Amino acid sequence: MRAILEATKGLSRVVGLDVDREVLELAERNLKDYQGCFQLFNLSYANFEIVLRQLGVTKVDGFLLDVGVSTFQLKSLGRGFSYDIDEPLDMRMDLSRELTAERVVNGYSEKDLARIIFEYGEEQRFARKIARSIISRRPLYSTKDLVEAIKKAIPPAERYKRKSHFATRTFQAIRIEVNDELENIEKALRAIPCYLNPGGRVVIISFHSLEDGIAKRVFREKMDIELKILTKKPLLPSKDEIDLNLRARSARLRAAERI
Template sequence: MREYKDYHKSIMVNEVLDYLITVEDGIYVDCTAGEGGHSKAIYEKCNGKARVISVDVDYEVLGIAEKRLKELSYKIDFFKAPYQEIDIVLAGLGVKKVNGFFMDLGVSTFQLKGVGRGFTFMKDEPLDMRMDLEADKTAHYVVNEYSEQELSKIIFEYGEEFRFSRKIAKRIVQARPLNTTFELVEAIKSAFPYSEIRKRKRHFATKTFQAIRIEVNGEFNNIKTALNKFGNYLEVGGRVVVLSFHSLEDKIIKTFFKNDERFNLLTKKPLIPSEEEIKNNPRARSTKLRAAEKK
């Protein structure tokens, strides 16, 4: 297991718990265990009376969670699985109903800072970006095998890089083969005038990297699949709480809950972190929380 020192700071913990926990002795599923922060908070909020099922598709980050929470292993069940297959996990456990599902759709600190994952443009690494290291599709495949039109489409739609998506896609194709994150960054950079790079508040590669990561991991389709399955397992009055970090993710979540007759949307407007939390944890700045209750 690779180690690193900067553990992930769980976001909006109090708000998550306020919406998620309805009964202390319930069953709660943390579908994106990450490094275990929210799972531990759920357990503690329920005074040790709840059963927590903690799932993550990334076996490396799940290993960190298990190690950090080993003293709670008798109360928290850890499983390596994608959240869109939560029905398989629950069936294997013989669990028919649960009281709450939680999803944190962000990339963990380990995935950003752990060596060799290729999620960040801040380090030169192989183009990977898989959350599930057993999956076939990598960022290398997307960057080098997708057509210029396909690349432009995902950069426009998933990255919301509206003005420069076509030019970025063109420069990526021209620069092939691309094998590392820094090579991809240079291709992206060549698509921008210097004046545009200077005036942007965020790094010029942020949106393109985001788009490729979403494509590699099939994130948007997986969210819809998971939300639909949650409705089949929730007790009446049970809750779903989701933290999203992308406007399109938030739109998917809001639309699903508004249109699915099994749910009441509890958050007409998404909750956002406090100014103090953002100050203490800048990664929280784009977070939106949505919650819904099973009718």
Template sequence: MTQTGRPHTTVLLPEAVQALVTQEDGLYVDGTFGRGGHTRALLAALSPRARVVAFDRDPEAIAAAAAIDDGRFSICHASFGAMREELAARGVERVQGVLLDLGVSSPQIDTPERGFSFRFDAPLDMRMDTTRGETAADFLARADERHIAQVIRDYGEERFALQIAKAVVARRQGGDPLRTTGELSALVARAVKTREPGQDPATRTFQALRIFVNAELEALEQGLSAALQLLAPGGRLVVISFHSLEDRIVKNFITRESREEFDRRAPMAPPQALKLKAIARVKPGDEELRANPRARSAVMRVAERTEVPA
């Protein structure tokens, strides 16, 4: 349970496990452990000879993993972007499947002091790994207007990014830098003149700062590349995303790696074989959406590793 009393519900749980598991005694990676919903379902679906290695940057997720008493399971306190190096250190060169459930988890959103939500007034932190890095408040206290506007525009797709950035800098220059989620939410509400019905004016700004502070899109690019190199032939890549920026990166990656490549310098040479085969694009069904409204924006993409050339 989260601090608000709302249970964490893992999105697309049976669909993700069914898509991922092609070999019951394989080694699988859960790149985003969270509170372990996918990991537990994976362990239940696998044989006694299988293994699951999980990754998470959040110290609270690492602590939660201690509740899993299963010799087939281990966890790394690291970003999934570093999975190849972390697994190599454990002597692992190939895996049968990689699962990535992107974005922020319900426990992170619903724990006020993490600073991810404008629903609570709390320190403006937003770090997934609270042991390192710059908080959102630290970034807004040092960055210039142009940089702040770029982050909010590019990662939040916010058309009022410049107005918000100007307001942030003006407040800071007045000797009162932003330090809490409530202060930021109120500032954005004054700067954003119109918003889609039902959406809080601060939604896009909070999303943008969270993605930037945690370098989420860079980690996603690294994680997809690492997964491609780790997957054994026939192994599956399953990625669940919750907004268009993430899904676009995943879609483009799968599309790019599903094409035969021709060497322009050697036009008569055979093309390089494709590396991935797109399998499916899955959205939550009506029953799941009724039970868990937070699943409404989820998209799951599935791809399979083709034969690796000798």
């Protein structure tokens, strides 16, 4: 948001949505130089229509979706997003939600656990074994408990050869399930074109193939009807960006313009 306000010299009207109150509080502090130029709402971006109606806005010039978990959330203590810190199994971005990671790992059937680990975590070879290991170790209460269950299901040779931590895919899968992340992306992207002025743009920054795949599919479905695709392939971060923020290495940006 700050980059948009700086680029427009504070002359734009920027509305920000996030389900995480702590993220909004941080944004409020970071944007203190632009008081009166922005408004923040504690809602999912999937519910942007509610906010626009409340503000009496019918059309906008642009939408920017920065989806998935943030670095701030990964580093926040007590949230259970990271496999590096032993914390309660929560993983909620919106702390008012009832579904937590603990409920998922302790309440879902082996079949459903295997399905979300396979589909959302893209853990194609070991999803069933991980689900079985989780079931056999119930109840699990902490991220350490979950990491140990995953570790027992993946052979050492496989764990060591992976570029990312062996628990990454399962943690991703459970986080996506807890927060309805993929459903929210599709819901928002399908609704956005109706609210764009002609020439207005929608930009989405995603961080794994499932998110990017939804953006690619929805844009293509609306191509030449509502949208003109501006990025035939997703834009990738530069080396300088990755050097500044290693987590940016997996970012993918797609953009489209309202016809």
